[in-house]
Amino acid sequence: MLRLYESHVSGNCYKVRLLLHQLGIPVELVEMNLTRGDVRAPEFRARNPIGRVPTIELSPGNFLAESNAILHYFADGTPFLPTDRLVHARVLQWMFFEQYSHEPYIAVARNWISHAGIPPGKEKELEERQAKGYDALAVMEGQLSKEPFFAAGRYTIADIALYAYTHVADEGRFDLSRFPALRAWLDRVARQPKHLKITDQR
Amino acid sequence: MLRLYESHVSGNCYKVRLLLHQLGIPVELVEMNLTRGDVRAPEFRARNPIGRVPTIELSPGNFLAESNAILHYFADGTPFLPTDRLVHARVLQWMFFEQYSHEPYIAVARNWISHAGIPPGKEKELEERQAKGYDALAVMEGQLSKEPFFAAGRYTIADIALYAYTHVADEGRFDLSRFPALRAWLDRVARQPKHLKITDQR
Numbered sequence: 001m002l003r004l005y006e007s008h009v010s011g012n013c014y015k016v017r018l019l020l021h022q023l024g025i026p027v028e029l030v031e032m033n034l035t036r037g038d039v040r041a042p043e044f045r046a047r048n049p050i051g052r053v054p055t056i057e058l059s060p061g062n063f064l065a066e067s068n069a070i071l072h073y074f075a076d077g078t079p080f081l082p083t084d085r086l087v088h089a090r091v092l093q094w095m096f097f098e099q100y101s102h103e104p105y106i107a108v109a110r111n112w113i114s115h116a117g118i119p120p121g122k123e124k125e126l127e128e129r130q131a132k133g134y135d136a137l138a139v140m141e142g143q144l145s146k147e148p149f150f151a152a153g154r155y156t157i158a159d160i161a162l163y164a165y166t167h168v169a170d171e172g173r174f175d176l177s178r179f180p181a182l183r184a185w186l187d188r189v190a191r192q193p194k195h196l197k198i199t200d201q202r
Numbered sequence: 203m204l205r206l207y208e209s210h211v212s213g214n215c216y217k218v219r220l221l222l223h224q225l226g227i228p229v230e231l232v233e234m235n236l237t238r239g240d241v242r243a244p245e246f247r248a249r250n251p252i253g254r255v256p257t258i259e260l261s262p263g264n265f266l267a268e269s270n271a272i273l274h275y276f277a278d279g280t281p282f283l284p285t286d287r288l289v290h291a292r293v294l295q296w297m298f299f300e301q302y303s304h305e306p307y308i309a310v311a312r313n314w315i316s317h318a319g320i321p322p323g324k325e326k327e328l329e330e331r332q333a334k335g336y337d338a339l340a341v342m343e344g345q346l347s348k349e350p351f352f353a354a355g356r357y358t359i360a361d362i363a364l365y366a367y368t369h370v371a372d373e374g375r376f377d378l379s380r381f382p383a384l385r386a387w388l389d390r391v392a393r394q395p396k397h398l399k400i401t402d403q404r
Contacts, residue, residue: 073291
């Protein structure tokens with residue numbers, strides 16, 4: 001069976017659980033203790049040179065890392081990833097946006113405020129990250145006020161990637177009330193067949 | 203003709219120029235003045251809701267953003283992007299690594315030190331970014347001590363993505379002397395047919 005090395009609270013890991021559940025692919029979950037440094041242990045680094053979760057073991061000794069690359073691997077050949085060359089690139093456009101302009105602000109603010117605690121001396125940096133998080137939410141609102149989903153006019157892995165941390169943005173003290181199109185999209189995603197919450201166990 | 207909205211000094215924009223040159227695809231370059239706020243202007247935001255460079259105009263009114271998504275679009279169907287499902291995902295693994303774990307540290311340190319100036323009060327943050335930049339270089343060294351390129355055993359868009367800011371890492375005061383495999387890879391990339399330097403004009 002597939003084995004997913006993950007941290008259950010992580011939105012990046014949740015993306016993979018959500019897609020696998022929607023595809024009906026069973027997976028064994030291996031919880032990594034990040035504060036204990038499990039991902040820095042030599043045995044884990046030998047598996048995944050990038051040293052982060054999620055990492056998936058596709059077959060014994062064959063590992064793939066980076067949440068959005070894992071989504072791409074499993075979505076390839078399914079309705080979750082369009083095959084048209086430009087639409088495919090647009091899905092990736094939003095997934096790169098997610099990792100570069102969304103996750104570093106919304107996920108980190110959530111982690112500091114609701115999970116790990118704000119590191120000493122980082123209060124000003126938290127404010128800056130929240131401002132940039134709101135910039136990302138405004139970009140999403142712009143897209144979602146024109147289209148029901150991020151690409152292809154339908155639910156794809158671009159939506160899964162952006163949903164992961166957006167639907168728990170309140171844990172980073174983001175107020176979504178000013179983003180009506182985004183809130184409607186959150187509901188639309190949650191109504192997809194075989195939806196899973198971040199807190200659900202398989 | 204294709205039109206690329208770019209900032210010539212940006213490694214993210216250079217990635218696109220390099221691939222298009224290697225593919226023999228002509229492009230018109232439109233320099234955006236980032237300090238003047240060209241990307242925040244309403245006319246540009248209407249073209250590209252993400253509001254960043256590079257943005258490419260594929261046909262009148264049809265725009266694609268995010269450097270690595272643009273690379274994917276043009277490499278699709280060429281030797282620069284393998285078609286095998288897992289190898290394709292591995293190319294993307296390294297491209298997501300580049301945007302999440304490499305660019306925010308190496309590109310930002312370079313920009314502050316050699317181009318825009320260190321923002322007031324950001325000296326400590328610069329140190330943190332340099333430490334994380336070295337972490338990214340160490341991950342690259344680990345991969346390149348085992349394989350000649352990042353994926354597929356040959357030159358792909360994963361190499362283009364990671365080369366862009368690595369080959370000018372000295373401008374961010376990164377010392378590459380401790381990374382011999384990485385330096386050999388930089389030479390290998392520079393010897394590819396139709397290579398272009400970041401400072402070259404088309």
